[in-house]
Amino acid sequence: MKAAIINEYSQDVTVLKYKNVPTPEPRPGEVTIRIRASAINHCDTDLRKGLFGISQSFPWVMGVDACGEIADIGKGVSGFSTGDKVSPHFMLSCGSCRNCQDGKENICDTADILGVTVWGGYAEYVRCKPHHLIRIPDSLSFTNAVAGQIPFATAWEALIEVAHLSVGETVLITAAGGGVGTAAIQIAKLAGAKVIAAAGNDEKLEKAKELGADEIINYTHQDIGEFCKSITEGKGVDCALEMVGGKILSQTIDSIIDGGRMATIGAHGGERVEIDFVEFFRKHITIHGAGRSTKAQVNKVLSLMANGQLKPVIHKIFPLEAASEAHRVMESRDFFGRMILDV
Numbered sequence: 001m002k003a004a005i006i007n008e009y010s011q012d013v014t015v016l017k018y019k020n021v022p023t024p025e026p027r028p029g030e031v032t033i034r035i036r037a038s039a040i041n042h043c044d045t046d047l048r049k050g051l052f053g054i055s056q057s058f059p060w061v062m063g064v065d066a067c068g069e070i071a072d073i074g075k076g077v078s079g080f081s082t083g084d085k086v087s088p089h090f091m092l093s094c095g096s097c098r099n100c101q102d103g104k105e106n107i108c109d110t111a112d113i114l115g116v117t118v119w120g121g122y123a124e125y126v127r128c129k130p131h132h133l134i135r136i137p138d139s140l141s142f143t144n145a146v147a148g149q150i151p152f153a154t155a156w157e158a159l160i161e162v163a164h165l166s167v168g169e170t171v172l173i174t175a176a177g178g179g180v181g182t183a184a185i186q187i188a189k190l191a192g193a194k195v196i197a198a199a200g201n202d203e204k205l206e207k208a209k210e211l212g213a214d215e216i217i218n219y220t221h222q223d224i225g226e227f228c229k230s231i232t233e234g235k236g237v238d239c240a241l242e243m244v245g246g247k248i249l250s251q252t253i254d255s256i257i258d259g260g261r262m263a264t265i266g267a268h269g270g271e272r273v274e275i276d277f278v279e280f281f282r283k284h285i286t287i288h289g290a291g292r293s294t295k296a297q298v299n300k301v302l303s304l305m306a307n308g309q310l311k312p313v314i315h316k317i318f319p320l321e322a323a324s325e326a327h328r329v330m331e332s333r334d335f336f337g338r339m340i341l342d343v
């Protein structure tokens, strides 16, 4: 099969090469999927550079986020037919550990991760087990499905499941111009919340407004805590989705009302953060880690996308052979929406 592979880790995007590699065959109890679209995630560029913290053997096919149709079915598999539109859940969970049995396969004790511990979606075919499959609604195109499935499900997990965002509340979303940020704006509006979008780029903030953000703040020249209090009669926001880390995380804690909740995903802006724990416990704030969604959450957002209630934002669609160019754009940070590979 054709795939975009790496044979070494490198800062240089051209390390990604379009090559022939062996096509995976389904073993008993498995299916293969003919991948039709794959999306670029930040974790892919980290993996290409060897920064992921897990070593791969070469050649390696990355790609955590893909969808396609079932191409071949191994012995003992029922309930699926060739041609079914599916996504492999990125957490290739064991199905039997205490978290899997509790419906939390996103924190499975022993899961493989698509494109990280097994070959992923930058390829024509991928292999997985039927309990990893998520069905894609017929009305949804492969490119739209893959553009939305992880960002919307991640935002859903963080805002709805973890931070319990509800109707009439005010929510602060940092890194609002990113993939999860733009998804979170739409989900928060759908949940009936007032949205404050924060980012470090005015152009992205204007686009965040077009997606439904009620208020915008550029945190390169304004303090988030002061801004949030100024528009909530000095009280602060009920809820926050924080995705930057560093001083932005500190300012986000300042922006939260007594009893408020924060979900945190990612810390590219600073992994070590000084927190005033006196302020933290006196305000009865809850901070909860998030970032990996379940199959149920992916199913939920796919049906909302199929209904037109959530609209994935695509920056550009590249052919698989141009995966290196897609990585280059990802690292330029000069984009709005997702980079998709048409496979």
Ligand SMILES: [Zn+2]
Pocket: 093, 094, 095, 096, 097, 098, 099, 100, 101, 105, 108, 109, 110, 111
């Ligand atoms: Zn498990």
